[in-house]
Amino acid sequence: MKRIIYAIWALMLSLITLHVNAQVSNGLYRALTDANSARVVALGGLPLPMHDGDLQTVVFNPSSISPEMNNQMVLSYVGDFNIGTNFATAQFSHTFEKLGSFAASVQYYNYGSMQYVSESGNVDGSTFNVSDYAVTLGWGRELTDKWSIGANLKYAGVQYESGQAGALGVDVAATYWSYSNWAFTLTARNIGRQIYSRELNVTNKWLPFSVDFMASKKLNHLPLTIILGYKDIQHWNKLYKDPLDLSGYYDPITGQYQEPSKASKFFTNLGCHLVVGGELALGKNLFLRASYNYETFRNMGVPEKRSLVGFSVGFGVKIKAFQLDYARSRNNIVGSPNFLTLRVDLSKL
Numbered sequence: 001m002k003r004i005i006y007a008i009w010a011l012m013l014s015l016i017t018l019h020v021n022a023q024v025s026n027g028l029y030r031a032l033t034d035a036n037s038a039r040v041v042a043l044g045g046l047p048l049p050m051h052d053g054d055l056q057t058v059v060f061n062p063s064s065i066s067p068e069m070n071n072q073m074v075l076s077y078v079g080d081f082n083i084g085t086n087f088a089t090a091q092f093s094h095t096f097e098k099l100g101s102f103a104a105s106v107q108y109y110n111y112g113s114m115q116y117v118s119e120s121g122n123v124d125g126s127t128f129n130v131s132d133y134a135v136t137l138g139w140g141r142e143l144t145d146k147w148s149i150g151a152n153l154k155y156a157g158v159q160y161e162s163g164q165a166g167a168l169g170v171d172v173a174a175t176y177w178s179y180s181n182w183a184f185t186l187t188a189r190n191i192g193r194q195i196y197s198r199e200l201n202v203t204n205k206w207l208p209f210s211v212d213f214m215a216s217k218k219l220n221h222l223p224l225t226i227i228l229g230y231k232d233i234q235h236w237n238k239l240y241k242d243p244l245d246l247s248g249y250y251d252p253i254t255g256q257y258q259e260p261s262k263a264s265k266f267f268t269n270l271g272c273h274l275v276v277g278g279e280l281a282l283g284k285n286l287f288l289r290a291s292y293n294y295e296t297f298r299n300m301g302v303p304e305k306r307s308l309v310g311f312s313v314g315f316g317v318k319i320k321a322f323q324l325d326y327a328r329s330r331n332n333i334v335g336s337p338n339f340l341t342l343r344v345d346l347s348k349l
Contacts, residue, residue, distance in 0.1 A: 029156045029167055031109045031132035032190050033208050035060070036089040037076045038325035038339040042289035042314030044275040045329070046229045049185035049216040051148070051177050055093050056325070056341060058103045058138050061185055061214075062150030063173035065101045065140025069093035071346040078339050085337075086110045100141040107134040114161075128161040138171075148175045154192075156207070163200035168192050169207045181218035187211070209234065223281035227291065230273050238272035238295060239265060272298060277312075287316040289327070300332040307333050314339070321348035 035045035037056035047061035053068025056076075071094060078087035087110070093103040113127040133156070140150035152171035158164065169192025177183040190207035197205075211233040218225045232238075239260075260268070277291030290313045297310030307330070314327030327339040 028165065028194065028202055028204065029132065029158065029190075029207055031107070032134060032154070032156055032169070033210070034087070034109070035339075036078070036087065036105075036107055037074065038314050038327040038341040039289065039316060041329050041339045042291060042312050042325075042327035043227050043277040043279060044229055044291040044293060044312070046231055046275055047173065047185050047187040047189070047212055047214055048227065049175060049177075049183040049214040051175065051183060055091050055103060055343060058091070058093070058140070058150075059089075059105050059107075059136060059152070060171075060189065061173050061175070061187055062103075062138040062140055062152045062171055063148045063175040063185065063187075065093065065103050065138050065150050066142060066148065067095045067101055069101060069103065070095040073344045073346055074341060075344075076339065076341040078337050085112055100139055103136075103138040103140070105134075105136040105138070107136070109133065129159070130161070131159045133157050133159075146176055146178065149173065150175075158200075160200065163198060165194055165197040165200050165202060167194040167205075167207055181220065183216045185212075185214045187214075225279045225281075227275075227277040227279070229275040229277075231275060232273060236269060236273075238269050268298070271295070285318040289314045289316070296331060309333060321345045 035041045036059055039054065039056045040046075040048060040060060048057045048064070049061075050057055050064060051066070053066055053072075054064075055069045055072040055074045057064045058069075072092070074089070074091040076087075076089040079085070087108065089105060089107045091103060091105045093101065095101040109132040111130040111132075114130055115123055116126045116128065117123050134154055136152050136154040138150060138152040140148060142148045150173050154169050154171070155166065156169065157166045169190050171187060171189045171191070173185060173187040175183060175185045189210050189212070191209060192207045194202060194205035210231065212229060212231045213233060214227065214229045216225055216227050272295035275291060275293050277289065280288045282288065290311070293310045293312070301307055301309040309330050309332060312327060312329040314325060316323060316325040321344060323343040325339075325341040325343070328336050329339065330336050
């Protein structure tokens, strides 16, 4: 069994190398990068370095799949009532003694109705739908009392009016946790590409690939877990020339672009890679969560308007076999999606 595991991981590492050499930018299927559950969103929307048997974490971090998730079911709903988008996710996990633990997830993203508009700007009143979906099968195994590994196999599809496309991808992850309450997770997500397309002109067929490193520390004398993340390791430069010039880099007289200093570029890029969050336990059944993503603030905020863009907050409540989680993420100055997740331990019913 160990030889099979090592062979699988050698294959996964070779795929990662091929993928990094083939592309460095995001492609289609951006829905694969959106967090689908309230707890993950509230703590930064990245792979969580958690080892507490929460099925919510497995879509981004398959190495968190464990026997503690056996017969868990998770239902998540995301609604942004300002723009009419709705996301839904269903998950289930089961453990087999010899094969390891498995988790299946189905995600559906409905972006609402779009109006047909002619090239001249005429609107005839008719509409069409735009949606994404993804089906994921994950596997995880604890190698020792400190190491676990996991992988996701996923199929993603898009339906844009009459256009359709589909893609295959994999995630691989490894988690290390210490006796001093530290945990570290390294993930490579969305390794894959498009396999077919109908009536869609897609120039970049690679999935939105990302390598993320996450760390968590549960404090000894305070019921607080701190989350630190470094995302998109494969792509350092996050800067771009904004044609709207919201940051004032274009000279108003000459119109020439004034390059920021090297120090400014370095610290801006570094900040765009970092995510920080925390989870505070108020007893055994109530949790408060918050996180901050500087890249979201830089890309979606408006310099002249103070806002909480980049912040996410949420809470969780446990009641016997049930856990209810809620999160609200400030992604821009207009709308803030609401995330609601219900987790049920079917073994306790």
